[in-house]
Amino acid sequence: MTRIRNGWSLTKKSWGILRENPGLVQFPIAGAVAAILLAVVTFVVGILLLAADQTALTVIGVIVFVIGLVLILSTAIFFAVALAYNADRLLAGESPTFGEGISHARTRLGGILGWAFISTVVGTVIQTLQDRLGVAGIILGGLAGAAWAVLTFLAIPVIAIEGTGGFQTVKRCSQLIRSRWGEQITGTVAIGVILFLIGYLPAMLVVAGGIYLIAGPDLVAPGVVLIVIGMIAFTVIAVVSKALITIFGVALYRYVAEDRAVGTFTEEEMAGAVSTRGGMPPGVAGTTI
Numbered sequence: 001m002t003r004i005r006n007g008w009s010l011t012k013k014s015w016g017i018l019r020e021n022p023g024l025v026q027f028p029i030a031g032a033v034a035a036i037l038l039a040v041v042t043f044v045v046g047i048l049l050l051a052a053d054q055t056a057l058t059v060i061g062v063i064v065f066v067i068g069l070v071l072i073l074s075t076a077i078f079f080a081v082a083l084a085y086n087a088d089r090l091l092a093g094e095s096p097t098f099g100e101g102i103s104h105a106r107t108r109l110g111g112i113l114g115w116a117f118i119s120t121v122v123g124t125v126i127q128t129l130q131d132r133l134g135v136a137g138i139i140l141g142g143l144a145g146a147a148w149a150v151l152t153f154l155a156i157p158v159i160a161i162e163g164t165g166g167f168q169t170v171k172r173c174s175q176l177i178r179s180r181w182g183e184q185i186t187g188t189v190a191i192g193v194i195l196f197l198i199g200y201l202p203a204m205l206v207v208a209g210g211i212y213l214i215a216g217p218d219l220v221a222p223g224v225v226l227i228v229i230g231m232i233a234f235t236v237i238a239v240v241s242k243a244l245i246t247i248f249g250v251a252l253y254r255y256v257a258e259d260r261a262v263g264t265f266t267e268e269e270m271a272g273a274v275s276t277r278g279g280m281p282p283g284v285a286g287t288t289i
Helices: 002-020 022-051 055-091 098-106 109-132 134-152 155-162 166-179 183-214 220-258 267-272
Strands: none
Touching: 002 022, 002 055, 002 183, 002 220, 002 267, 022 055, 022 098, 022 220, 055 098, 055 109, 055 155, 055 220, 098 109, 109 134, 109 155, 109 166, 134 166, 155 166, 155 220, 166 220, 183 220, 220 267
């Protein structure tokens, strides 16, 4: 219960920052639109090349798919880095603009592309494990995916604030995790549970209700309306959740890396979101591996 209460407090603080600075949601919206457009172009071209049923074109089609995946992920990371930068400045009491966030993200293009490539490779390896090794692969892939998610939760703030490259980001995240083991498992999971209960679950129930009504002979129109409302709500919640998690991630990065609470977050709240490993003191966050 303590974790949930602390998670609720962290969620409210993150929401308060977002409510006072609604412009932050522009970043996940822009990122989603750009990623969708890239995906449509990439997949259409790739499918056309594969459909030609010629060896050379098939190889080119596969390459297009791979490049497309990296570009799509790079686009999502780009806007996430811009969001993290603006969130960090807001937590410091400044008032950054959307354009400033985008301009800053441009200075991190090398790290963004490197991180996108590493993430694509890791994701492909995990997916291959799950596809090729049956039940064992599903278990191993699930464990590997969970471990990777824990390791890389702070990757976006690290890239945005420290300007690290792809492999440097992995190393820096590892340093932070080793110094404060458990922060993602406590704070982030608690926030995720709360967002699911008050956001995603109601939206899913509305969609389910719409599907149920469609099954009736005279309730198709109301059912469609409910499904549309549920999908819109789900999309809005996804955008807001992205912003909230990023705000918390930046605050968590500052606390883990520098042992200080920022913005409206308190030392007590951030300490409750972090479990130190073996009593390791806060000040060792920057210790090298």
